[in-house]
Amino acid sequence: MLLLRDLHKWYGDFHALRGVSFSASRGQVVGLLGPNGAGKTTSIRIITGVFPPTSGTVEVANTPVLTRPEEARRHIGYLPESAPLYPEMSVEGYLHYRARLFGFARGEARALIGRALEIGSLDAVRRKRISTLSKGFRQRVGLAAAALHRPGLLVLDEPANGLDPTQIKQMRETIRALASESCVLLSSHILGEVELTCDRVVIIASGTLLADGTPAELRARHAPESAVWVEVAEHEATAALIAIRSASGILGAESVKAENGFRLLRARTRPPAATGEDPLTAAARSLHDVGIVPRTFAPDAPSLERVFHSLLEASAVRTKDAAA
Amino acid sequence: MSTTTIIARRELSSYFRLPVGWFTIALFLFLCGCVFALAVLEPGRVASLRAFFGAAGWLLLPVVPAISMRLFSEEMRSGTIEPLITSPARESSIVLGKYLGAVMMLGLMLLPTLLYAWVLAKVSARPPEFGPLAAGYLSLFLPGVFYLAVGTLCSALTNNQTLAFLGSLFILLAIMLASALGPGIAPAWMQPALRWISFDARIQDFAKGVIDLRHVIFFFAASVLPLVLAGVALRARRLG
Structure with missing residues (x-):
């Protein structure tokens, strides 16, 4: 058309x-x-x-x-x-x-x-x-x-x-x-x-x-990283971080904030590969293996906004390089 | 119905939906009424509207640019020109449609002044003759048609209505003055050409009651150039 x-x-x-x-x-x-x-x-x-x-x-x-x-x-x-x-x-x-x-x-x-x-x-x-x-x-x-x-x-x-x-x-x-x-x-x-x-x-x-x-x-x-938000009990936070970091496809995990006896963790993941285990499934399994049941487990897919900004930044870098 | 007619009808109706249209008509008719009452309705005078036609011709100079100033300027200012030029309408249809809408507005504005002829016929022992009356109206309408063409061009050149008004008023005054004074002060070799393009002489002929087809054709032909230029201006805008 x-x-x-x-x-x-x-x-x-x-x-x-x-x-x-x-x-x-x-x-x-x-x-x-x-x-x-x-x-x-x-x-x-x-x-x-x-x-x-x-x-x-x-x-x-x-x-x-x-x-x-x-x-x-x-x-x-x-x-x-x-x-x-x-x-x-x-x-x-x-x-x-x-x-x-x-x-x-x-x-x-x-x-x-x-x-x-x-x-x-x-x-x-x-x-x-x-x-x-x-x-x-x-x-x-x-x-x-x-x-x-x-x-x-x-x-x-x-x-x-x-x-x-x-x-x-x-x-x-x-x-x-x-x-x-x-x-x-x-x-x-x-x-x-x-x-x-x-x-x-x-x-x-x-x-x-x-x-x-x-x-x-x-x-x-254009946004190869995704993330997952995990909320666990405060006393399980350290064990949860170790478990998540050990899962395949997880690029890193960190504690974000503590509130009302719970701690919010954010784990960065690779996008799911065509073969092999999905990183979110792997993270959930790791938590399950150490006996931790998270209060929330929320995948955070990259927004179009993040794609947009990442493309613009890359384009700006290319323009600067070309000018140099 | 052709695209030109559709655009002309919308243009005409817009004058009556906006205060500016009514105000322009009211002002013109008020001033014409004053001229009629003061210069025509005199006891003992011959029943003739000649004085009215003479004055109304000059009144058209500021009134016509007020009619034409918004034709394109307002469309460009408000952005409505974009839906218009992205419709299947050709530039020539757009220019002609808008111009014809304004011409119809001019005709409708002159129409109520026929009342003066009727009043004159009622109060005079000998009613005014039809021939000079028709010629008198042509002496208003035909230059008006040309003034509107100039106004259309000025409106197509700017998105500022005030500039469009002042631009066309200035051009029309220049043409009228050159036309009236030029033959008297120009070198001898320019005289025939100036006489030929003189508006004044042609308007005077109409005022005398002479309807010369050459004059009619002259005014319509003179209107073509500004309209073509308005089309060019519109296209130039389109070409960025």
């Missing part, structure tokens, strides 16, 4: 995108991650046809965005950051305008608007002026308008920006529902949200693609 090949973008002397390539298919929610100035918005604007790349190609539904822009745009639904809308229009009026702009006749437009109102749960405010709506509702109007014409590719730039936790959850559910018939490309700063919403993550920094894969793949590839 979406194919980017070797995208470069120069703004004067500034090389904003340096050969970014990736693809995405229908049914996937792909998260586009990167720090400020990484090239996320530039990539999104090139994909949606706001402006062209300096070199490279973009195809949406096998249609080149550069050479057949009007046709390609029919397959794209775009929600820019902060959901710009016409405040003087009603919700229904705006959706009707968008449907007509995409070339739908009145009858078709009515059916699409009904579906879009459902997507955004906007039926209660359909006749209200956009200027009177809350931030959350405006964001939903923007999303409904982007998905109105049932695009093959839905591009959402920071869709959860400024929303409260309940609204973020609703937005996540809506995006997941939309992914059943579209490919969703989602740019966000909220890493936890990306982890919960996206099937795949593309990380870019300084205009370069750093990683591309499912959150689990990225964790395995």
